[in-house]
Ligand SMILES: O=P(O)(O)O[C@H]1O[C@H](CO)[C@@H](O)[C@H]1O
């Protein structure tokens with residue numbers, strides 16, 4: 001077992017989905033995977049391994065924010081050998097043409113976190129998705145007829161930001177939505193030479209104030225999950 005994950009060696013698959021919400025991990029395992037077994041309950045951050053169309057796949061909750069997500073992502077890669085990781089998250093849209101329940105493929109993630117900046121003084125390290133996973137997800141999502149958007153997102157340290165001017169400015173520069181973990185996934189994927197991608201379902205609209213319910217955030221968004229599972233197992 002690693003510091004925060006109670007799985008034994010071999011209990012985590014090389015292919016891992018990463019929802020922030022551990023109960024979304026449970027829902028995904030119970031709804032989409034066959035023979036899913038729970039390998040982690042440490043801190044209630046549930047993790048499961050099962051199969052999807054014959055491929056071993058794990059799904060691990062990461063918690064909220066880059067400090068929490070980076071702990072799980074780091075241990076999944078370094079201690080358990082994860083090779084492809086797809087975050088399946090929720091986000092708040094900051095573009096008018098991005099609607100509630102649309103799916104976003106995060107091509108890159110800007111961040112207001114100092115976590116990565118502090119590692120590269122004087123350089124803005126680019127946090128980008130793996131191209132192969134991104135193209136595959138785009139092809140699969142397009143075939144499914146989804147309302148897909150591809151572009152930049154903001155991974156913010158603050159859910160309740162006071163800097164609305166900054167959010168608006170990022171929107172004016174084409175950033176699609178705000179969430180809290182993708183920059184960490186993309187940085188750690190680059191550090192360890194593995195493949196990382198984020199898919200997001202729009203759970204709320206920052207410009208219009210529309211919202212989904214907590215239950216929807218935990219248990220729906222099956223389009224995104226299916227695209228993630230098809231992509232990661234191709
Ligand atoms: O739904 P998840 O994957 O947790 O993602 C989003 O939701 C949380 C905030 O409500 C943050 O973790 C944010 O990134």
Ligand SMILES: O=c1cc[nH]c(=O)[nH]1
Nearest residue numbers: 090091092178179180
């Ligand atoms: O970080 C997040 C996630 C969902 N919705 C938001 O507005 N922000």
